[in-house]
Amino acid sequence: MDRAQKQEMVTTLNKVFNQAEVVVVTQNAGLTVAQVTELRRQMKAAGASFKVAKNRLVCLALEGTPYASLKSLFKGPTGIAYANDPVAAAKVAVEFAKKNEKFLVVGGAMGETVLNAEGVKALATLPSLDELRGKIIGLLNAPATKVAGVVQAPAGQLARLLNAYATKG
Template sequence: MDRAQKQELVDNLKRVFSETQVVVVTQNSGLTVAQVTELRRQMRAAGASFKVAKNRLVSLALEGTPYASLKPFFKGPTGIAYANDPVAAAKVAVEFAKKNEKFVVIGGAMGETVLNAEGVKALATLPSLDELRGKIIGLLNAPATKVAGVVQAPAGQLARVLNAYATKG
């Protein structure tokens, strides 16, 4: 990698760190290319991304961003997972770590709030943004369905009474 490519990578990472909602730092010693590819595929499916970069370049990119306090996490073979959904990256990283012992979640951050490994695991247990939206829509639709049923019930009863009188007489 020449100097221009390194500068471009640092600029891209700096843009990611300034725009993203959550960053999860992982240690991935001994993962095969197939395993990393599978992890990236799972991240993309959840709306997140995973990147492996040199620690020095990541440290340069962290300067001046809300995630600058993550610098101590970047020792050894590390990777970063990030997403705009505060739960997506953490959820995929924690699930992948459960299945693969060579992949370890070591920490992360939401904005300026630094999370240890347990904090990231707790974040992963929360429902995602899409799940919350679905629950809210379900709660909003339930009363409307009940109101429609109650409004239709008297008309149905009146129609049955009139039908009974018509068939009787």
């Protein structure tokens, strides 16, 4: 990389760190190109991204962002997973780490809150934003469904009563 490409990479990463809701730092020593491609595909499907960059450039890009405290995690062959959904990147990274022993989750952060590897794993167990939205809609719809059932119940009972008298007589 020449100087201009490095500067462009630092600028791009700085934008990523300023916009992302969560950043997960991983170590990926020994992963094949096919495995990294599969990881990127899974990340994209979940609404997240995965990037491998030089540690020195990442540390420069971290300056002035909420994730500046992550600098100490960038040692050795590292990668970053990031997303606007606070759970997506962590979920995919943890699942991928379970299947590949060469891929380790080192830590991460949500804004200025630094997470160790266990914190990222705990974050991965939470439901995603889409799942939470579905649950909220279900909770909002449930009372309306119950009200409709209660309103229909007396009419149904009256209809059964009239039917019973009609078949009896």
